[in-house]
Amino acid sequence: MTTTSLKETPLANAHKALNGRMVDFAGWFMPVQYKSIVTEHMATRTAVGLFDVSHMGEFMVQGKDATAFMQNLVPNDVGRLTPGKALYTQLVREDGGTVDDLIIYCLKKTGPIHYLAIVNASNIDKDWKWFQEQAKGFDVQLENMSDKTGLLAIQGPKAVDLLADIAGPQVRDMGSFTHDEAKVDGTILTFARTGYTGEDGFEILVGGSKTEWLWNFLLEKGTKYGIEPCGLGARDTLRLEAGLPLYGHELSDEISPIEAGLEWSVKLKKGNFVGRDALLKQKEQGVGKKVICLRADGKALPRQDYDVYDGEKLVGKVSSGSQGIFVGYPIAFALVDAGSSELGKELSIEIRGKKVPAHVVSRPFYKREK
Amino acid sequence: MTLAYPAQLKYVKSHEYVRTEGDIAIIGITAFAADQLGDVTFVELPKVGDKFKLDQKFGVIESVKSVSDLFMPVSGEITAINERLEGEPELVNHDCYGEGWMIKVKLSDPAELDAALSADQYKEFVVE
Numbered sequence: 250m251t252t253t254s255l256k257e258t259p260l261a262n263a264h265k266a267l268n269g270r271m272v273d274f275a276g277w278f279m280p281v282q283y284k285s286i287v288t289e290h291m292a293t294r295t296a297v298g299l300f301d302v303s304h305m306g307e308f309m310v311q312g313k314d315a316t317a318f319m320q321n322l323v324p325n326d327v328g329r330l331t332p333g334k335a336l337y338t339q340l341v342r343e344d345g346g347t348v349d350d351l352i353i354y355c356l357k358k359t360g361p362i363h364y365l366a367i368v369n370a371s372n373i374d375k376d377w378k379w380f381q382e383q384a385k386g387f388d389v390q391l392e393n394m395s396d397k398t399g400l401l402a403i404q405g406p407k408a409v410d411l412l413a414d415i416a417g418p419q420v421r422d423m424g425s426f427t428h429d430e431a432k433v434d435g436t437i438l439t440f441a442r443t444g445y446t447g448e449d450g451f452e453i454l455v456g457g458s459k460t461e462w463l464w465n466f467l468l469e470k471g472t473k474y475g476i477e478p479c480g481l482g483a484r485d486t487l488r489l490e491a492g493l494p495l496y497g498h499e500l501s502d503e504i505s506p507i508e509a510g511l512e513w514s515v516k517l518k519k520g521n522f523v524g525r526d527a528l529l530k531q532k533e534q535g536v537g538k539k540v541i542c543l544r545a546d547g548k549a550l551p552r553q554d555y556d557v558y559d560g561e562k563l564v565g566k567v568s569s570g571s572q573g574i575f576v577g578y579p580i581a582f583a584l585v586d587a588g589s590s591e592l593g594k595e596l597s598i599e600i601r602g603k604k605v606p607a608h609v610v611s612r613p614f615y616k617r618e619k
Numbered sequence: 620m621t622l623a624y625p626a627q628l629k630y631v632k633s634h635e636y637v638r639t640e641g642d643i644a645i646i647g648i649t650a651f652a653a654d655q656l657g658d659v660t661f662v663e664l665p666k667v668g669d670k671f672k673l674d675q676k677f678g679v680i681e682s683v684k685s686v687s688d689l690f691m692p693v694s695g696e697i698t699a700i701n702e703r704l705e706g707e708p709e710l711v712n713h714d715c716y717g718e719g720w721m722i723k724v725k726l727s728d729p730a731e732l733d734a735a736l737s738a739d740q741y742k743e744f745v746v747e
Contacts, residue, residue: 285712286683287658482657486683548661550681572660572683601679601686 258303259399259460267478275371277304280480289483290490290574293446294615296475297405299467300484302452303460306373307398308380310364312389319353319364321522322383324506324515330355332362335426335441338514340379341524345505345531349376350496352443354428367400367452369496383523399460403467404450404487406617407474412440412451415470420451434466445484447491447615489580490573492542492613498553498568499540499582507531508584509540510612539590540568542614543581545607549600551581556599557607559589567598573614580614581607622650625716629732630741631692633674636716637735639726644693647720648680648711651745656682659711664700664721671695673731677722680711693731695724 255278264271269280280301282289292298310319319327325338332355340348349372356363368376377393384391403411412420416431416438423429428441436459444450455463468476479487485495494500500509507515507528517529545551551570556563565585573580581598589596592611597604624630629637634652638645653659661681671677671691678689701720704710710719726732736744 281684282657285658287709482684548681549663549679550660550683550686552686574683 256304258301259457260301260303260464263461263464264301269478269480272481274304274481277370279304280478282480282482283478286480286482286486287574289477289479290486292475292477293405293448293479293483293487294575295406296477297403297407297411297450297471298446298477298479298483298487299464299471300402300404300479301464302402303399303457304370305400306368306370306376306393306395307400307454308366308368308377309392309394310366310380310389311361312387313361314387314389315362315364318384318387318389320520321387322380323351323353324517324522324524324528325353326516326519327353327355327364328519330364333357333427333429335428335443336514337426339500339506339511340376341506341522341528342502343524343527345507345524345527346502347496347500347504347506347509348372348379348502350494350500350506351376352441354441357428357430372496397457399455399457399463400452401455401460401463401467402444402446402450402452403471403476404444404446404448406449407471407476408448408450411467411471411474411476415466416440434462436462438463445491445493446487447493447613448487448617485569486571486574489569489571489582490575490613490615492615494540494582495569499584504540504584505531505536508536508538536587538565538584539587540582540584541590542610542612543567543583543596543598543607544610544614545579545581545598545605547605548579549603549605550579551583551598551600551605551607557583557585558597558599558604559586559594564589564596570598576614622654623716624650624738624742626738628716628738629692629735630738631690631735632744633690633692635690635692637692637732638716639729639732642726642729643698644695644724644726645720646692646722646724647715648689649741649745650715652687653712653715653719656680656685656687657712658683659708662704662708662711662721664704665697667697667699669697671697671724673728689721691724692735693724693726693728695727697722698725699723
């Protein structure tokens with residue numbers, strides 16, 4: 250394997266030391282698994298998983314027009330964010346296609362408002378260009394912090410216990426999609442109660458040079474909670490089971506947030522934003538295709554690009570599929586004709602020449618007990 | 620991680636192994652293949668009585684990560700399948716040469732095994 254052309258997070262050596270199986274993920278040298286995807290998936294559902302997501306991108310936005318710029322940039326309502334809060338949203342093109350999905354944090358700073366946008370690793374260059382283009386006419390300063398920022402996630406029912414041990418008991422009171430800061434062993438950590446697994450948990454920002462220290466510190470302090478380092482394989486099976494979209498699969502230049510089933514995050518009444526006309530039209534007139542959740546019969550797994558049929562009629566394709574490791578049956582997201590998308594409907598997925606029955610089920614496949 | 624390749628077995632390049640007991644061959648996938656696949660979720664096996672030729676596809680193995688065809692390392696008739704794999708496909712990961720075996724075959728041409736790889740030859744093949 251040649252790794253010279255791949256980008257590395259500050260944890261490349263730590264991953265190798267843990268026997269991580271390293272792969273090229275969107276140009277990044279990343280671990281797909283350490284022990285096994287099933288072990289890591291189950292550890293996250295029942296204890297706590299530790300994920301390196303430092304490859305993701307971070308853009309800082311500040312300036313007189315910061316809020317106006319952000320409101321124009323995304324469909325969700327940035328105006329309701331106060332310092333310490335965060336929201337999930339997308340970047341949408343004029344035609345409704347999705348540039349990326351992201352989380353926007355209104356940073357806990359005194360003085361002028363600062364926003365931090367965390368975007369997908371595979372889209373950093375494209376998104377950075379998009380931010381710069383959309384900034385024309387706004388008095389804002391943008392900074393791409395991606396290369397100097399580490400990002401780790403601890404996810405699972407024990408994540409809060411682990412963070413409380415190292416950052417203090419106040420973290421137990423944090424609401425979902427809020428964030429806070431604490432000094433841990435002399436290092437400032439910013440942590441948000443967010444994640445991509447369907448579990449309670451936190452995503453922790455740390456200066457790039459401190460990432461390896463934090464990784465090892467969390468592994469050590471997490472031992473008593475059954476922590477497992479988790480690779481991108483488990484990250485994908487966890488997010489799929491939790492019904493969370495992945496850019497390039499359930500969202501893309503050709504799939505709008507409305508088509509992806511993310512209408513809850515599109516606030517058409519908040520005022521204008523890029524792509525609003527297209528999304529408004531989709532909402533008023535309905536969409537031609539929709540991302541749905543399918544539960545397949547049998548044991549064969551649906552996989553990306555497998556054809557989906559409604560009777561004899563080809564109605565779409567699987568966008569992501571896998572074994573639902575915790576729920577215990579094969580699951581998939583599929584993009585299908587809207588006419589074949591109603592809950593409970595029986596469709597079929599063609600798996601190796603056989604049509605396997607699959608039912609449209611509600612999202613998510615897995616919902617944690619609160 | 621060190622993967623084991625027992626010396627008494629024969630191996631083929633499509634990553635199946637063969638253990639012979641008289642004219643019966645016990646067949647499964649190698650530790651290398653199981654490790655590459657990761658968590659096995661499903662093994663589709665033929666029926667007892669089915670006949671296959673060398674190199675013919677006899678089944679499918681599916682893991683969380685990927686799906687692969689299984690190929691006959693010998694010619695012959697299926698005399699038994701490992702029914703435990705239906706409910707416990709993870710046996711392939713835990714004990715591929717023992718409880719994770721897949722099929723037993725009555726050899727129709729034992730001489731075919733002369734062309735199969737020894738443990739050392741197979742090890743060399745997968746390290747490349």
